[in-house]
Amino acid sequence: MVRLAFAAALALTACGQIEDDRPATLEYVTAAVLAPYCGNAQCHSSLTRAEGYALDTVEQARESINFFGLVSPGEPESSLLYLVLISPGGDNNLPRMPYDQPMPDADVELIRRWIAQGAPGL
C-alpha cells in the first residue's frame, strides 16, 4: 500500500513536464548540475579538489575550468568536461564521470549545449 502510494506520488510529480529550456550558462550549469553531481564532498568540492579542481561554486568552477582548460568554448567534442560524461569508460578510455553516481542524459545535454553556445559565463 505504501509503495503504491509512493509510486502514485512520484507519478503525480511527473505530470506536466516540459522539454529542457534551462539557461545554458555557467551560473545555471554550476548551480543545477556541476555542484550537486560533481562537486560533492569527496570529489570536486572546494574541500577535496579531486584532480586539483573544484566545481561546487560558480567562482571555483570558473577558475578550475579555465585553469585546467576543461572546456573549449564552442567545441564540446574537444572539451574534457563533456567527454568524461559520455566516455564508455573502461581500459584505454577516459574514466566515466561522475564515478559514484550516474548523471541524467538531460544534464549531460545541458552541458553540451552550454559549451556549444560558447560557454557563456566562463
Place this chain on the structure above:
Amino acid sequence: MKRIVLATLVVIAAVVAFPGRARAYPQFQLAYDQTCSGCHVSPAGGGLLTENGLAVAETISHLGTAPEFFYGKVPTPDWLQLGGDLRASTGFMATPEKVLATFPMQADVYAAARFGSFTLVATGGYKPDEFGKGFESRLWSREHYVMWQQNEGEPTGVFVRAGRFMPVFGLRLAEHPAYIRRFGGTPLYSETYGLSVAYVDPKYEVHVSGFVEDPWFEPVEPRDGGAAYAELRIDEQTAIGGELLYGKSDFDQRIRYGVIAKRYVPQANLLLQAEVQLVNQLIDETPTNPDGGAPLQVVGYLLGTWMINDFVMLDVGLGHFDANVRIRDIDRNGVDVNLRYFMTSHLELALNARVETFGFGDGGPTGGYSLLQVHYRL
C-alpha cells in the same frame, strides 16, 4: 504545485495510516528511547553514546561484549567520555563505469568533557586529502562545540550548542548517500559553524539552528542560513514533523521545507519513516546569466526498517530526487537495501546496495553499487 503538495500528503498519509499498534518503537531513536539524546550526547544524535546508549549497543549485539570505550580497559574519569568510529567499505560500483573499489569512510575519535551543565565536545580524524597538499590536509575536526543543557546529564530539556556541527534538519540517517541527505540539505561533511537551540521531550522536540559558512575549511555547503526542525510523537508508534531550511551562497539561495513521518508496525517489527522536501532554488541573476533560474526540486525518501531479530536489521529505502520538476526525465529514483549485522557492541557489518535510474529508465544510464561496510566503534 498542487500536484506536488497532493503527492506529499499521499505519502505522509500512507505512512501514518499504516495499521499497527505497539507499545514501543523498534530501533535506535524510538525503540530503546524516544529521543536521540536518550542514547547520544548530542541532542541531534550521532557520535558519542551516553550510558544508556552503550547499554543499547550491548543489547542489540549478537555477541555482547563490554560496550565501553576500548571495552572498558581504558578507564576515564566520570567527567570525560571518549569514543570513535572507524568505517571502511569495499565492493562493486557501476555508475555506469564499472569499478571495484575499496575506500576508507570514516576515522574519527571523539571526546566529551562535562562540567556541570556544560559539555565540551570535539572530534578529530580523517578527511579526504586535498589535491596537491600533504598529510596535514587529511586531518580535521568535523565537530567541536560547547553545549549547555538545562537538565544536567538528562536526555530532555533545553540544549544550547555553539560551535561546529551539522544543522539539525530532516531524517538524520547515518547513510550519507541517502537522497534525503545528499540532495536534502545535509550531505557528507556539511557540518558548519552555528548556534543551535533545542527543546527535547519524549513527546516532542524542536531544534532551531543558525549557521554561517565555514571560514577555515572550504565548506561543502557554502551557505549562511538557518534551519528549524520539529517532531511530535502522536502516540507510542507515530511521529510527524516539519522542517524548514534557508541557505544563501554566493550564487544561489535555497529554501527547503518539508514534512516527515514515522510509524512503527509491531506485527511486522517494522519501522516506516518518510520525508518529503520541496526545494526552491533561486539562482542569482548576473550579467552572463540574466534570467537567473528558479528550479523547484523535490526530494523524497521512504525507508522501511525491519528488525529481523535483536542484531540483524534490514533497511529498504525508496528515494526520489527531481532537480527540476519542470524538466522531463531528470528525476532520479533509487532503491537502497542495507543489511546490518551487529556482531558485537563495537563491530557492525553491513551490506549496502543501490540501484538507481532516471525517468524510470528513460532519462539516462542505470547505476548502482553493492558494498560491504565494516564499522568499528571504539
